[in-house]
Amino acid sequence: MKYSEAFLNAAADLCAAGRIIDSKERVPATSGNFSVRLPDGTIAITVSGKHKGRLQIEDIMLIDAEANSLDGKKPSAETLLHTSLYKRFPNVGCVLHPHAINAVLVSRIFKTEIVLEDYELLKAFNGITTHESRIVVPIFANDQDIPRLAAEVERYLDRHDGCYAYVIAGHGFYTWGTTVDETLRHIDALDYLFDCELRLHGVKKV
Ligand SMILES: CSC[C@@H](O)[C@@H](O)C(=O)COP(=O)(O)O
Numbered sequence: 691m692k693y694s695e696a697f698l699n700a701a702a703d704l705c706a707a708g709r710i711i712d713s714k715e716r717v718p719a720t721s722g723n724f725s726v727r728l729p730d731g732t733i734a735i736t737v738s739g740k741h742k743g744r745l746q747i748e749d750i751m752l753i754d755a756e757a758n759s760l761d762g763k764k765p766s767a768e769t770l771l772h773t774s775l776y777k778r779f780p781n782v783g784c785v786l787h788p789h790a791i792n793a794v795l796v797s798r799i800f801k802t803e804i805v806l807e808d809y810e811l812l813k814a815f816n817g818i819t820t821h822e823s824r825i826v827v828p829i830f831a832n833d834q835d836i837p838r839l840a841a842e843v844e845r846y847l848d849r850h851d852g853c854y855a856y857v858i859a860g861h862g863f864y865t866w867g868t869t870v871d872e873t874l875r876h877i878d879a880l881d882y883l884f885d886c887e888l889r890l891h892g893v894k895k896v
């Protein structure tokens with residue numbers, strides 16, 4: 691298959707993002723998955739089962755908005771969690787899913803949501819301009835049935851605006867943004883803020 695220049699640029703960005711995320715130990719083993727939406731509405735996404743810190747261009751594939759493979763490769767097992775975010779949010783251009791240990795730990799102490807408020811670093815999120823802000827990160831039960839999990843996320847997002855991320859309990863988190871860089875920034879901010887909450891609740895040493 692002959693890939694477009696837009697696809698090849700997105701693929702290079704995703705490979706680089708994988709190395710950055712892996713360097714912070716947020717995608718152990720073959721965990722995590724990443725995607726970028728292209729100008730024509732198709733999506734560049736990681737092939738299932740690859741080590742996300744060692745991605746090569748051929749480990750990124752093309753799907754349509756309905757999650758169908760356009761190049762015969764096998765997309766991430768969690769592809770529906772990406773496509774549903776792109777359908778809902780026209781401005782979203784990137785979705786990143788790390789298995790950061792802090793997300794796993796917060797899901798063990800908070801059961802339904804994590805409230806992050808009065809932190810300067812909230813300004814790392816698109817559209818937030820003051821520490822006098824509050825964001826809620828919902829926590830969903832882990833589920834190997836991805837269509838069912840995607841439907842659960844949909845039900846939540848139908849009822850809540852201003853959501854930047856969600857945690858899947860014992861698993862990791864999903865976050866999204868307009869660009870790869872912005873979404874990487876969201877990962878950094880979430881990991882730091884989860885770390886603050888874990889220390890505050892005595893799970894980690896201050
Ligand atoms: C190494 S187990 C992780 C997987 O079960 C899954 O949660 C994951 O994030 C990666 O799946 P993938 O199909 O490679 O996108």
Ligand SMILES: [Zn+2]
Pocket residue numbers: 721722723768787789861862
């Ligand atoms: Zn996962």
